[in-house]
Amino acid sequence: MAPTSTPWGTWDPITPTAVAALFACFDVPWWVAGGYAVELAVGHPVRDHTDIDVLLLRRDHPVIQEVLAGWEWWAADPPGELRPWLPGEPLPAHVHDIWCRPTDQPWRLQFMLNDTTGEDWISRRNPDIREPIAALGATTADGIPYLRPEIQLFYKAKGRRPKDDVDFTAALPVLATDQRAWLVDAITRTHGQDHPWLRRLTADLS
Template sequence: MRTETPWGPWDPAPLPEVARRFSVLHTPWWIAGGYAVELAVGHAFRDHADIDVLLLRRDQLTAQQVLAGWEWWAADPPGTLRPWLPGETLPPHVHDIWCRPGPGDPWRVQLMLDEADDDGHWVFRRDPRIRLPLDRLGRVSGDGIPYLVLPVQLLYKAKSRRPKDDQDFATALPMLSADQRAWLTETITLAHGADHPWAVRLRRQW
């Protein structure tokens, strides 16, 4: 779905193309955002304004190899874009990078950087008390595409809920196991309070 932004139009690259590009990496990566929810659910159910690829911050420069010849622009500070220079290690406050083949092209891929500790755990950047072993952070679709697990993706979507996030949550809820519901309830409560609407709804599922 093509959309306009103050920094130019978005026309997200097709999921198979993105997966093909990143499949050459020897470091972990996952499809994130709404596409991750669809991969978990098993079917498409809404339009997408972008496509997100999650990388660990320590592996960020691998994206420049995968998207060699493209333009990469970092959200630094959030709400603005500036060029991400070749070989530059982005500072810890930068989490999002917009990428396009050239200056006259629409944005095609958004990169997201996430944290990991030295003990092999993913660390939620909005609340470092929330952690998960890296080997539980993703799953692989039937087509061989790695994607972020539903509880983690929904935890990220819980902060600033938009209609599409509520739609993703409602569609994903029946797919969550009892353990996943418990984890998501606990982490949303920890990060956003027990009265968060999703935490309330999750508790009613028990």
């Protein structure tokens, strides 16, 4: 894929396999997220990607500076803007995104910070929706952890950009009954009963 321009510079993302290689020696949980998580769940490419997202627990975010020593780290602070994230600086609770790149190169990787309480993940979309951290993801045959597709689709249900609808359509056939039921409940509790994905999700639940 050709690099993609943004107001903050060019994106040329690394692959999920390269992400797994970067994190191979670090003992913190992480998951490929975004559209790549959907592709890893369905087992084949779905669409082009302009970036790559990795979900990381907020409590573990200092590890990024260890894993990517020699890179630049930029925090979305305030959201919608980027500023340098200084070495050793604890990021405030309102920062959820970190962009990373080797010095003087395109952006390679974006981290999405998620909050926890005890051993539970808490959704930023709706704090009443939470899951055990140990149950957040799955792993490919070659060892790449990725966010469960129903959880990723819940994140995508808010914006419903064209690419989110593409990802939903691709993931729908691989969602088991319990995964569909989870997503129906999460969307209904957060976005109401009129969300357009609900009809397709419930078609096989009756």
